[in-house]
Amino acid sequence: xxxxxxxxxxxxxxxxxxxxxxxxxxxxxxxxxxxxxxxxxxxxxxxxxxxxxxxxxxxxxxxxxxxxxxxxxxxxxxxxxxxxxxxxxxxxxxxxxxxxxxxxxxxxxxxxxxxxxxxxxxxxxxxxxxxxxxxxxxxxxxxxxxxxxxxxxxxxxxxxxxxxxxxxxxxxxxxxxxxxxxxxxxxxxxxxxxxxxxxxxxxxxxxxxxxxxxx
Amino acid sequence: xxxxxxxxxxxxxxxxxxxxxxxxxxxxxxxxxxxxxxxxxxxxxxxxxxxxxxxxxxxxxxxxxxxxxxxxxxxxxxxxxxxxxxxxxxxxxxxxxxxxxxxxxxxxxxxxxxxxxxxxxxxxxxxxxxxxxxxxxxxxxxxxx
Numbered sequence: 346x347x348x349x350x351x352x353x354x355x356x357x358x359x360x361x362x363x364x365x366x367x368x369x370x371x372x373x374x375x376x377x378x379x380x381x382x383x384x385x386x387x388x389x390x391x392x393x394x395x396x397x398x399x400x401x402x403x404x405x406x407x408x409x410x411x412x413x414x415x416x417x418x419x420x421x422x423x424x425x426x427x428x429x430x431x432x433x434x435x436x437x438x439x440x441x442x443x444x445x446x447x448x449x450x451x452x453x454x455x456x457x458x459x460x461x462x463x464x465x466x467x468x469x470x471x472x473x474x475x476x477x478x479x480x481x482x483x484x485x486x487x488x489x490x491x492x493x494x495x496x497x498x499x500x501x502x503x504x505x506x507x508x509x510x511x512x513x514x515x516x517x518x519x520x521x522x523x524x525x526x527x528x529x530x531x532x533x534x535x536x537x538x539x540x541x542x543x544x545x546x547x548x549x550x551x552x553x554x555x556x557x558x559x560x
Numbered sequence: 561x562x563x564x565x566x567x568x569x570x571x572x573x574x575x576x577x578x579x580x581x582x583x584x585x586x587x588x589x590x591x592x593x594x595x596x597x598x599x600x601x602x603x604x605x606x607x608x609x610x611x612x613x614x615x616x617x618x619x620x621x622x623x624x625x626x627x628x629x630x631x632x633x634x635x636x637x638x639x640x641x642x643x644x645x646x647x648x649x650x651x652x653x654x655x656x657x658x659x660x661x662x663x664x665x666x667x668x669x670x671x672x673x674x675x676x677x678x679x680x681x682x683x684x685x686x687x688x689x690x691x692x693x694x695x696x697x698x699x700x701x702x703x704x705x
Binding site for chain 2: 362364368369372373375376377379380382383384386387388390391392408409412415416419420422423425426427430523524527528530531534535537538539542543545546
């Protein structure tokens with residue numbers, strides 16, 4: 346198979362496919378992660394309104410707080426795309442600023458999730474208490490793990506950028522991390538709609554025991 | 561049909577249809593959210609953008625603003641009891657819209673090589689198919705609860 350050397354978006358591509366293999370690998374991974382999250386979201390929806398005992402979504406979910414954390418994560422997507430834009434233009438100060446801001450926003454999001462989880466646990470909602478708890482915690486924790494991994498990745502890139510090892514010449518490394526970060530954002534867009542906004546009004550299913558636990 | 565053609569039909573460059581160079585695959589004519597409008601009107605936003613045929617910071621801010629506004633509408637809709645009967649379709653439409661905006665413009669899928677779109681969309685189709693079949697099975701046969 347012949348090898349081609351092409352220049353695409355300022356990046357030299359030296360392989361048989363003519364596209365960046367790093368990017369190809371990331372898109373393939375994201376494709377597999379779509380199916381991964383799809384199964385967990387499908388499981389949550391299949392078990393929706395099937396808990397035999399409380400607490401139920403209307404007793405626990407706090408939409409205003411989750412809306413704020415959703416907004417923070419959405420804006421972090423803007424931050425990473427700006428960081429990449431400025432890195433490609435070799436505006437290192439701005440690139441570092443936006444990358445740092447994305448990391449901070451990611452940490453804020455995780456902070457909100459930790460607060461939410463501890464609040465739920467305090468109310469008596471744990472992964473083992475009912476189907477809603479099991480499916481909810483499994484899905485949101487997996488997403489949180491993805492965000493945490495993304496934060497570590499971005500910190501690593503920020504250190505490299507600070508040391509001068511990440512620059513406009515190898516901006517593809519930040520682009521790959523950016524793709525991953527945007528992906529956790531779009532997964533949260535779906536989770537926020539399905540797990541929170543659509544489910545939040547679900548009360549006691551027919552034949553189930555009303556929850557008498559306290560707020 | 562176009563997606564099926566992309567996936568399954570031979571259109572040159574050997575059976576896997578990978579272009580020999582990236583230059584062979586043309587970029588979209590207007591590479592930003594309001595491309596056609598901008599081209600025609602020579603709007604001031606075009607000047608503020610990068611001016612290199614790719615989306616500049618101003619477009620990213622516009623997309624972020626749209627995402628923020630959609631999220632606010634979602635939360636507002638959720639709070640209105642009279643609109644609850646339309647909650648599920650509305651939330652699905654809003655989330656699909658946000659999803660598409662992030663994937664197309666923040667992840668540059670609209671500007672990037674077609675191969676990436678093909679991979680991602682194929683996985684999306686498989687994922688949605690699984691999702692639908694699983695929900696249908698659970699609706700008609702139950703899941704042992």
